[in-house]
Amino acid sequence: MFKSARKQGKADKDAEGRMPLVEHLRELRNRLLRSVLAILVITFVAAFFYRDIINFLLKPMLDSVGCTNGVVTQRNGRPCADMTVNGLISAFSIALKVSLTAGVVLSAPVWLYQLWAFAAPGLHHHEKKYARSFVAVGAPLFATGAVLAYKILPQTATILLEFTPDHARNLLPVDDYLDLVTRMVIVFGLAFELPLLLILLNFTGVLTAKRLAGWWRAMVLGITVFAAFATPTGDPLTMLALAGPIVALYFVALGICMINDRRRRRNDPDAGLDDDEASDLDLTPAPIGAMEPVGPPPALPGQADGGRQRINGYDDAT
Numbered sequence: 001m002f003k004s005a006r007k008q009g010k011a012d013k014d015a016e017g018r019m020p021l022v023e024h025l026r027e028l029r030n031r032l033l034r035s036v037l038a039i040l041v042i043t044f045v046a047a048f049f050y051r052d053i054i055n056f057l058l059k060p061m062l063d064s065v066g067c068t069n070g071v072v073t074q075r076n077g078r079p080c081a082d083m084t085v086n087g088l089i090s091a092f093s094i095a096l097k098v099s100l101t102a103g104v105v106l107s108a109p110v111w112l113y114q115l116w117a118f119a120a121p122g123l124h125h126h127e128k129k130y131a132r133s134f135v136a137v138g139a140p141l142f143a144t145g146a147v148l149a150y151k152i153l154p155q156t157a158t159i160l161l162e163f164t165p166d167h168a169r170n171l172l173p174v175d176d177y178l179d180l181v182t183r184m185v186i187v188f189g190l191a192f193e194l195p196l197l198l199i200l201l202n203f204t205g206v207l208t209a210k211r212l213a214g215w216w217r218a219m220v221l222g223i224t225v226f227a228a229f230a231t232p233t234g235d236p237l238t239m240l241a242l243a244g245p246i247v248a249l250y251f252v253a254l255g256i257c258m259i260n261d262r263r264r265r266r267n268d269p270d271a272g273l274d275d276d277e278a279s280d281l282d283l284t285p286a287p288i289g290a291m292e293p294v295g296p297p298p299a300l301p302g303q304a305d306g307g308r309q310r311i312n313g314y315d316d317a318t
Contacts (some may be wrong), residue, residue, distance in 0.1 A: 033120045035111035043103030050095045053102055054174070057181055058083060061155045061172070064154035082169040083177065094175050101182060108139070134200050137192055143190035150242050151182040154161055156184075156231070163209070190244055194223075195253035202257040209257035216254070223247055 046053065061083065085091050112135060164170045201207040227243035 027118060031114040033105075035114045038107040038110035039100075039103045040124075041103075042107045046102035047099040048104070050098050050102075053098050054094070054178075057098075057178060058174070060153035061253050064157045079187035080107050081157070084171045085174050089274060090173075090175060094178065097175070097178060108160055112139075123220050126131075130217065134196060138196055141192040141196055142189035145188035145190070146185045146230050148241065148245065150181075153181065153184070155241075156238055182230075187243060191226070191230065191242060192249065194246060195249035198250070198253045199256055202260055207257075209254065209261045212254055214229065219250055220247055223250065234263055 045137060061081070085094065116132075116135060135266050161170055198207065198212060202212070224239070226244045227239045229245070231238045231242055
């Protein structure tokens, strides 16, 4: 059932490796089934450790605004925040949500590979090389953004709970908190992919370093505005924690694009020309080599006298 449709329909492909629409749909079905199966298996395994996963996610919040050993106030005098679970089936829903999230995240290498295996036959050789590099570098960048989001959670919680009225306790539903953590991890992880996307566009010839350098003011402003809306608190510290690394990665990407454009111009002087711009023509006459001697044409069968046969003083060609 999970056999690749490309192997099943190998005889139906033409010389360029194309497949009928039915084979593409079958291939897509098989890739999706493998991805879903990997997610379900890891979700099932993560369900046995859901308490450890939840404690890991709650630790930044408890270290920041929670209290233990019967203490009811924080060091700053503010009331402690209590993590709560509301309802009879809320605990089961939280365990299911945490397990499924862990399954999707931890099975990322499997479904990313299935996505790559489905799209790779439609790419050119150099595009495959760039796509492999994109996947190899993109995963660590996404993980870096996720770790950064996890690290700034205590500061985020402290700022948000500053708005709690005096002499009031803040009850934090665990499911709402997990939704906040998931959103921050996804936003921070995807934001760290922006510089890699710019490099990919440059390496494929879509975007030049000169044009990218001309956008630096707009890029810095856009990244800052995005960070202000993406962070839940909106305070300058949390905003800069997201905007600062992305801006730094943007300039790193700009430097890599400049190096690539310089290499491209060295290998191809006309690489930077637009489609409607004429290239410079070298009109210098090329040197002519020595003249080669040309021998007489070969004689036809039955001819003599160097290929000539005279009849009454005339060549037989007449």
